Every structure is written in C-alpha cells, then in structure tokens.
Amino acid sequence: MTTxxxxxxxxxxxxxxxxxxxxxxxxxxxxxxCASCLSxxxxxxALASAIENGSLRFKxxxxxxxxxxxxIRAANPEARSSIFYWRWASVLASAVLIIALTWTVTxxxxxxxxxxxxxxDIVSSHVRSTMANHITDVSSSDSHTVKPWFSGRLDYxxxxxxxxxQGFRLIGGRLxxxxxxxxxxxxxxxxxxxxxxxxxxxxxxxxREQEQLAxxxxxxxxxxxxxxxxxxxxxxxxxxxxxxARLLKE
Amino acid sequence: xxxxxAAYNLARWLTRNDQDAEDIVQEACLRAFxxxxxxxxxxxxxxxxxxxxxxxxxxxxxxxxQPELTEDGEIDDxxxxxxxxxxALLQNADRDMLKAALEDLAVEFREAIVLREMEGLSxxxxxxxxxxxxxTVMSRLARARKRLQIYLTRTAPENCL
Numbered sequence: 001m002t003t004x005x006x007x008x009x010x011x012x013x014x015x016x017x018x019x020x021x022x023x024x025x026x027x028x029x030x031x032x033x034c035a036s037c038l039s040x041x042x043x044x045x046a047l048a049s050a051i052e053n054g055s056l057r058f059k060x061x062x063x064x065x066x067x068x069x070x071x072i073r074a075a076n077p078e079a080r081s082s083i084f085y086w087r088w089a090s091v092l093a094s095a096v097l098i099i100a101l102t103w104t105v106t107x108x109x110x111x112x113x114x115x116x117x118x119x120x121d122i123v124s125s126h127v128r129s130t131m132a133n134h135i136t137d138v139s140s141s142d143s144h145t146v147k148p149w150f151s152g153r154l155d156y157x158x159x160x161x162x163x164x165x166q167g168f169r170l171i172g173g174r175l176x177x178x179x180x181x182x183x184x185x186x187x188x189x190x191x192x193x194x195x196x197x198x199x200x201x202x203x204x205x206x207x208r209e210q211e212q213l214a215x216x217x218x219x220x221x222x223x224x225x226x227x228x229x230x231x232x233x234x235x236x237x238x239x240x241x242x243x244x245a246r247l248l249k250e
Numbered sequence: 251x252x253x254x255x256a257a258y259n260l261a262r263w264l265t266r267n268d269q270d271a272e273d274i275v276q277e278a279c280l281r282a283f284x285x286x287x288x289x290x291x292x293x294x295x296x297x298x299x300x301x302x303x304x305x306x307x308x309x310x311x312x313x314x315x316q317p318e319l320t321e322d323g324e325i326d327d328x329x330x331x332x333x334x335x336x337x338a339l340l341q342n343a344d345r346d347m348l349k350a351a352l353e354d355l356a357v358e359f360r361e362a363i364v365l366r367e368m369e370g371l372s373x374x375x376x377x378x379x380x381x382x383x384x385x386t387v388m389s390r391l392a393r394a395r396k397r398l399q400i401y402l403t404r405t406a407p408e409n410c411l
Contacts, residue, residue, distance in 0.1 A: 009392075011392075012388060012391050012392040012395065013373070013388055016366065016373070016391070018372070018373050018388075043340060043399060044395060046340040046341045047340050047395055047398060047399060047402075048367060049341070050340055050343045050348060050402075051348060051363070051367045051368070052367065054343070054344070054345045054348045054349075055345060056345065056348060056349060056352070057255070057259050057368050058255075058258055058259045058262040058263070058271070059255055059258070059259075060254050060255050060257070060258035060259075060275065061258075061268075061272070064258065064272050064275060064276070067272075067276055068275065068276050068279045068280075071276055071279070071280055072279065072280065072283050075280055075283070075284075127294070130253070130294075130295075131253070131294055191370040192256070192295075192368075192369055192370045193370065217293055235293050
C-alpha cells in the first residue's frame with residue numbers, strides 16, 4: 001500500500017496521464033481509501049477544466065501572419081539566387097540517381113515496397129497538411145456539408161462521420177493524392193492534435209483486419225472494410241487513436 | 251495555420267503583451283526558417299515552440315531584463331489541499347481571474363502550464379523544450395497548479411463564498 005506522502009508526489013502525473021499502468025493503478029487504489037488525495041485529484045481536474053473552458057488561448061492576429069510571410073520572403077531572395085538553387089540541383093541529381101538504383105533493385109519486391117511507399121506518402125501528406133496552411137478544403141463539422149462536397153470531386157462517396165460528442169471533432173475534408181489516385185482526407189481534431197483519415201476504394205473485397213504501425217513519431221492505423229481502404233494517422237497516442245478507429249468502424 | 255497560433259499563444263503568455271509577442275513570433279519564425287535544414291524530423295509543433303521559447307529568453311537578455319527567478323525543488327506547500335467547499339471557486343473562476351492568476355506565475359511555471367494545458371504536450375516534450383529533466387517538469391507543474399489554486403481561492407469575490 002503506498003503512503004499518502006508518496007502518492008501526493010504523483011497526483012499531477014496521474015491526472016496528466018503520464019504514469020504507467022502500474023503507477024496509475026497504485027494511485028487509483030490509494031485515492032479510493034484516502035479522502036484527502038481524492039480531493040486533490042478533483043481539484044486538479046477542476047482547475048484543468050477551468051483553464052480549458054476559459055478560452056485562454058491567444059490567436060495570432062492576421063497582421064502578424066502577413067508580416068512574417070513578408071519577412072521570410074525578404075530574407076530569402078539572396079539565398080535563393082545562389083546556394084539555394086545549387087543545393088536543390090544536387091539534391092535533385094542524387095534523388096534521380098537513388099530512384100534509378102532503387103528501381104532496378106526493388107522491382108522484385110515491388111509489392112511490399114509499394115506499401116512502404118504508400119505509408120511514407122501518407123506520413124508526408126499528414127505532415128504537409130498540418131505544416132502548411134492547408135488542412136482542409138472544406139471546413140465544417142457538419143457531415144452533411146462535407147459529404148456532398150466530395151461528391152462532385154470523387155467517383156466514390158467516403159463516409160463522413162462526426163465524432164464531436166466522443167471527443168474527436170470533425171473539422172472538414174480535403175482532396176489529397178495517394179496510391180496514384182485522388183483520395184478523400186477527412187480531418188478530425190482532438191484537443192490540439194489533428195487526425196487525418198484517408199479513404200479510398202480498395203481493389204479487393206476482402207476484409208483486412210486492423211494493422212497498426214508507427215513512422216517518424218506518428219501512429220498509423222489501417223483497415224479495409226466494405227471495399228474501402230482506411231488509413232488513420234496522427235501524432236496522437238496509440239490508445240486514443242485506437243479509440244478513434246473503433247468509433248469510426250462502429 | 252495551427253502551429254502559428256500555438257507559437258503566438260506561447261509568446262503572448264511569456265511576454266504578457268501583444269506587441270512583444272508579435273516581435274518574438276516574427277523573429278522565431280525567421281529563425282525556424284533558417285534552421286529548417288537542422289530539423290531532424292519528429293513533431294514540428296514542439297520544435298517551433300522550442301524556438302519561440304529560446305527567442306524569448308534571448309530577447310530578455312538583450313534587454314538585460316532578468317527573468318524572475320524561482321528555485322525548483324521540493325513542492326514547498328504540500329498541505330491538506332484546498333478544502334472542498336472552495337472547489338466551486340475553481341470551477342467558477344472566470345476568464346479574467348484565470349488570466350490574472352496565470353500572469354502572476356513565475357515564467358517557468360507559466361510556460362509549463364501553457365505547454366501542458368493549452369498545447370497538450372507530454373512531459374517529455376515540455377522537458378525537451380525547456381531543457382530540463384522530466385522530474386523538473388513534473389514538480390513545476392505541481393507547484394504551478396498549487397499556486398493557481400491558492401490565487402483563485404484567495405482572490406474570489408466575497409459573494410461566491
């Protein structure tokens with residue numbers, strides 16, 4: 001049985017979800033029997049929700065966005081004229097060489113490398129969408145707005161499920177290009193984390209059970225259902241992303 | 251631009267005023283652009299926030315302003331917590347009171363709260379940004395929250411009691 005003094009030191013980490021399962025269990029067991037620690041935990045939750053609901057986040061003024069873009073452009077031209085282009089030229093040349101080499105080597109393992117390539121494309125698409133100012137083409141949390149938006153642009157209709165009540169807010173959709181075809185990207189948000197769901201028709205009707213993997217610090221979940229391929233990607237932790245996948249499949 | 255707002259939010263809470271925050275973000279974005287080649291991958295939001303934070307500290311040094319120093323260490327004011335009836339005060343704290351309470355915190359406590367509560371970063375990410383061990387992040391958050399609770403329950407208007 002852990003003592004009160006020991007437990008007090010871990011209450012913040014417990015509330016923040018930073019303890020491993022053994023640690024969480026120890027705290028949970030303790031607070032069931034200790035009114036003082038339970039009260040501390042409730043106070044921490046009360047404070048966290050007060051901060052979350054207090055609209056305390058500052059939004060960058062539009063003027064600043066323009067100034068920064070201007071400043072970057074102003075700082076850039078000389079670099080661009082000299083070293084910048086040479087550097088790109090050499091990058092491009094080595095890229096061509098690498099592609100030529102890999103082409104000869106990988107035709108044998110075409111199938112597995114296709115998937116690897118697809119995964120890296122998905123990761124790149126996700127990173128690009130959160131980095132540049134282009135996460136959605138149509139911004140709406142209303143699935144009845146997002147769904148028709150795709151209908152004129154794709155030859156299939158992606159499911160556009162709103163999971164706001166379950167903590168995954170649909171913020172919109174975007175047209176992306178993966179696996180040699182235009183695909184639907186649905187964008188969900190959980191606190192400050194963005195989740196991209198890529199959906200496109202699969203070549204086979206076989207149901208593929210869920211697979212999960214991690215690349216460059218992002219978590220990916222993949223499944224196939226009703227003739228559609230689903231790829232879910234986010235920087236969100238695997239537990240929450242799994243929850244999101246489960247809700248999408250329901 | 252999601253990360254741009256995150257950058258501004260951190261700068262605004264660190265400097266506590268609009269104009270300085272804008273200067274910091276502008277400078278930080280230029281630095282980010284310059285060091286882009288050195289970005290080794292991983293998540294770009296914590297990376298950008300680390301640059302914002304470093305820009306803020308060098309800006310302080312340039313103006314030869316000493317940041318308010320507080321000592322990290324044991325949680326100094328461990329007591330029996332806040333009495334239950336006062337939890338209502340925490341729950342009902344309005345935006346102005348919360349803002350005043352946060353601005354009253356020492357800067358390293360304030361940045362820990364902003365990165366954790368508003369940006370949702372993990373202890374590891376905050377530790378990397380602030381250049382301190384994870385244990386320090388944990389104790390800073392604990393002390394910061396304790397101080398916020400004390401501030402909010404002390405300055406609550408009479409009629410709430």
